[in-house]
Amino acid sequence: MTGREICRRFKSAGIENYRFEAEILAEELSGRSYSDETDYAGIEPAVKKREEGYPLQYIIGKWWFWDCEFIVNENCLIPRADTEILVDTTIKLLPKGAYFADLCTGSGCIAISVLRTRKDTKADAYELYKDTLKIASENAELNNVSDRISFFCGNVLDRCVPNRKVYDAIVSNPPYIRSDVLPTLDKTVGFEPKAALDGGADGLMFYRAILDNFTGNLKEDGFFAFEIGYDQAEQLKYLSEHRNMRCEIKKDLCGNDRVAVVRFEQKFV
Template sequence: MPNVMNISVAHIRRTLQESYSAQEAANLSRIVCCEILGQTAVDYYLGKDIILSPKEMQDLDGILARLHNFEPIQYIQGTARFLERSYHVAPGVLIPRPETEELVETMLKEIASDARVLDIGTGSGCIAVSLSKAFPDAKVTAWDISDEALNIARRNNDMLGGNVRFLRQNVLTYTPGDSECYDVIVSNPPYVTESEKQTMERNVLDWEPFSALFVPDNDPLLFYRRIAELGKTMLAPGGRLYFEINRAYGEATATMLCEQGYTNLQVLKDISGNDRIVIAER
């Protein structure tokens, strides 16, 4: 058996085109070649062969097999980028999305640097850790119902030097204590309706956690309504809710919050022009 073998960028791309569009295959092949196999960007775009050992070739075959099974590249790498930082991700947590970056960027412009913040449904911890890093004087608490998610979030907090307090809580059954008070409650809860499954890509549907994605068709505002109810006792006067929402329910979410007595409601659009962020004040 030879000590090294050559494989071409074109071969990797052609292999991926069996399962992905040409654009997706090109993007994935660049990540595989440059970020995983260590090829320089110049050599990649010149289409130069990659020299691999038999072990590296075996690893590449494994990566390509996982991609053919539509496993997200972020899970294969074990990392995802969020606001210029790398977060550890695994199938127990959602992969951070650009829309969530927009939510955090909005908050960074508006909340006080020493705010008391609660992040409900923290997942990888990307919202809570980003806020903690930006505002070292803030007191950031993060909840999740999943022990696996909390372990990943704690790992990210430790790795990135955040100062977040993590707690296992079920927001749907939680009873707040008398002394609990926050200036900000933020949440990117499950908001994809069951009927939307049929339009979703396999790399999301087959791999990302259902409990973090889906709500029943007959109650799409389930989590928002419950968090709003908690906010009436857990938010300080003038405190704010920040929600990432399903684009189909901007008006419905705002109406529900208004009916619960919240004021200064805003529905903000994401970079694609979809309703994506709702802000309300107690």
């Protein structure tokens, strides 16, 4: 099948960035550069899978985020460009030599990206599923940060971090989609783990649990940094204020509310 045919098939299937996806698929699976005329023999099954909605990232088994490459498969959420706002915020706010936690680490993309840029820091990453943790650990190796990160299997809805651990920051991109919204999402998202997306009836279950369970694991002048949905800023402010904390919201490049930074009241500047 030629490059041009892959583009045509993806366009007819309604894939928005059909040319970009055709180029990546052809190049990654063949090891050759893309051209409209090149014949990519044997690519038909992958093209068919993508036409059926299966994510390009799972087909090629990798994706790019921040300045890193990450292994991805059906056991982890595909890293999203929106999440780079949380990485950027964390990198700017962490004090020198910081020790931070990444809760709900998934592919490990947040902690690993921060560690790559901030070589003075170290991290602990927590995740519920062993198979997901395995990918995160492989990604730490791939990106040469495994000497500065430790991985733990734990349920963030419980107190999975021991009391003796005290961090400069606790960051998280937890599941935050309302359960009733999940069935309305794009077909491609349906191939990603439901447990990575489902934030409970009001989408706030994980923020509540993290603010309730882990304030004792945060230094007095430390901060929580969360990725949030575009419509969750007011709710995060409410949850924070009811716990004597203050919340500052950062926007993404489209102008949507995207990150909440939460600190103890007296230390907020």
